[in-house]
Amino acid sequence: MNTYVALFRGINVGGNCTLPMKELVAILEEIGAQNVRTYIQSGNAVFKSTERNLAHLSMQLSAEIKKRRGFEPHVNILTLEALAKAVADNPFPETVIDPGSLHLGFLSASPKNPDLDKLSALKKDTERFHLADNVFYLHAPEGVGRSKLAANSERLLGVSMTDRNWRTVCKIMATAEL
Template sequence: MSGTVFVALFSGINVGGNRIVKMAELRSFFEDLGFSDVATYVQSGNAVFRAKNGDAATLTKQIEAAFEKKWGFHSRIMVRDLGWLERLVAENPYPEVAADHTKLHAYALEREPTSDEIARLAEKCTGRESFEIKRDVLYLHAPGGLGKSVFAGLLPRTLKVPGTARNWRTVLALLEMAGQAGGK
């Protein structure tokens, strides 16, 4: 099967009992759009798929528009190719905490933040957390876990670059799924 393997990261679905999207329906949705090797992971909205043509930006627009039409609400979707996901894992600046998925999160950002935006964020990082940004990925080490992190709550409002976070277990699971799709 030819084509490029992509991962789609949805934000704002299946959170707190709102905007419910069943993963089986999401798989069918991708297949109906003509994608193959579709697989989903956990309820927060992660899909791996293969597309015969189109780049990440084009596919993002296409999937977002079709999603809104089908489910009646907007979900910001980050579409990235397998190479991006491989790079995200390879460039992890916190390998020593990668074994504890609750303490390491990766945010897929819509674009690379400016140095001013990063500086503003650094000013807010006064707790035990630390972060590093590599291109359009923000790595967050939260020793107390994301749920208890004040900084994690401030992050989206402070950075102002749209993004969606995944814990390290999800990142690794998606890489494995994308690798399997890529090996077909």
């Protein structure tokens, strides 16, 4: 049995694409997941499964949500090992004292031609970023809401991305290790 983390994009934000966490747990259990736990309403789930094909699992989960709720969210499923590696490889360890300023963008695939020059041109003097494997690390001490870098990173990386702040990543990691 493998431990996985499902990161949903755009659910339960601003009253749109609502999916109660109890229903998400039920959906995951119906597709064979076990020991399902969720963290906050924005769509983070930890579960165990015998399935090894993460793309298939993601598509199956999205399709089931569409069937039940009428929308098909992007779901990025990570192994526990991939999440642990993302945490361990944090290039900005000094920022963890302000966990809301550090964001990890979990990419659906490795970017083939990321436009790092344009990303650099968009960043404020206070911002920093680092791309490693399938994770885009962004330190935005003034907040991502005002950041042109944050607003354009997915487009300039060329792959879909699901973002979580450091606090949430650590909480998900702790939930997964229970």
